[in-house]
Amino acid sequence: MAAFGTVFMPEMAISWFDGSGWSPSEMVSSNSLQLHPGAHVLHYSSTCFEGLKAFRHADGSINIFRMDKNLERFAQSSRLLSLPAINKDATQKMILDAVARFADDVPEPPGSMYIRPTHIGTEPAIGKAAAPTQTSCQYILLSPVGDYFSGGDTTLRLLLEENGMRCATHMGMIKSGGNYASALRPIMQAKQDLKADQVLFCPNGDVQETGAANFLLIDGDEIITKALDESFLHGVTRDSILTIARDMGMKVSERQLSVAELLERAAKPECEAALSGTAAVLTSVGTLLHKGNEYKVGNGGVGTTTLKLRQALNDIQWGKAEDTHGWLTRV
Numbered sequence: 001m002a003a004f005g006t007v008f009m010p011e012m013a014i015s016w017f018d019g020s021g022w023s024p025s026e027m028v029s030s031n032s033l034q035l036h037p038g039a040h041v042l043h044y045s046s047t048c049f050e051g052l053k054a055f056r057h058a059d060g061s062i063n064i065f066r067m068d069k070n071l072e073r074f075a076q077s078s079r080l081l082s083l084p085a086i087n088k089d090a091t092q093k094m095i096l097d098a099v100a101r102f103a104d105d106v107p108e109p110p111g112s113m114y115i116r117p118t119h120i121g122t123e124p125a126i127g128k129a130a131a132p133t134q135t136s137c138q139y140i141l142l143s144p145v146g147d148y149f150s151g152g153d154t155t156l157r158l159l160l161e162e163n164g165m166r167c168a169t170h171m172g173m174i175k176s177g178g179n180y181a182s183a184l185r186p187i188m189q190a191k192q193d194l195k196a197d198q199v200l201f202c203p204n205g206d207v208q209e210t211g212a213a214n215f216l217l218i219d220g221d222e223i224i225t226k227a228l229d230e231s232f233l234h235g236v237t238r239d240s241i242l243t244i245a246r247d248m249g250m251k252v253s254e255r256q257l258s259v260a261e262l263l264e265r266a267a268k269p270e271c272e273a274a275l276s277g278t279a280a281v282l283t284s285v286g287t288l289l290h291k292g293n294e295y296k297v298g299n300g301g302v303g304t305t306t307l308k309l310r311q312a313l314n315d316i317q318w319g320k321a322e323d324t325h326g327w328l329t330r331v
């Protein structure tokens, strides 16, 4: 299987904002995009994106998971970055049209079609460091994918980073390229120095999220994860897993979790930890690295509750369990 996100469908849906309105959506080649080298996005990072998935069911239908949530976040990111406002209905139609066009290419589970709506500032204006772009472009890329973390049964090694931050506090809930660039250096360093898979950012000891996923601690029948605030991304998978956990009768605690409490709980043999995200789904964390020490989470293996929650989520996505929350949109 090719690396996640490296194979693209040959066409994408695209629409341009000219300063007053959005052009009708078109399907165009996804191989290239013409931009002025002075485009606002290329200098001042006026860009946001989304990540969601379409799934093939046994009856042949194609179903998109929680599109409304992703559209809401896309609109919010655009607004908080002072990009032109998107029209959620028009963007939804772009997504549906693009997925319908390539419905035959949606892989069977555990694969899916990853959908990447993108919004960029296009105004050729290199003097606008402190002013918003007047024009922009939205496009919907499609990429058939398998598992993000190859080998679903392995567990991750996370470095607990208490000093650095993933991104500026007020940017955390915006899904914007600059945040990923900002997190890259500490992640590369942790990979190189400690063979860590990811960095779990814990500014001032407050357990937050990794570079591309939310963090969940599972202690017996309780899930503990940071309460929503503007400092980190409000993951759709996080919300889905917490909802499923509540449905299963688990206790969900959305609150501050300190590094000290995390390490104390992780030492219990039945404790589990996982990363949640559209790409990661729910992936077990086996080891925490902190101040030169290595700590196993529980027994260090893939947690049984983690597997149960992941399966319950997949069952809904794959059409094997009833979609009681109305999370799927049939294409």
Ligand SMILES: Cc1ncc(COP(=O)(O)O)c(C=O)c1O
Pocket (backbone or CB within 6 Å): 051, 209, 210, 211, 212, 213, 214, 233, 234, 235, 236, 237, 238, 276, 277, 278, 279
């Ligand atoms: C920084 C960050 N946090 C969390 C998530 C999880 O969000 P979601 O579950 O909506 O994919 C992502 C994206 O996948 C992310 O990039």
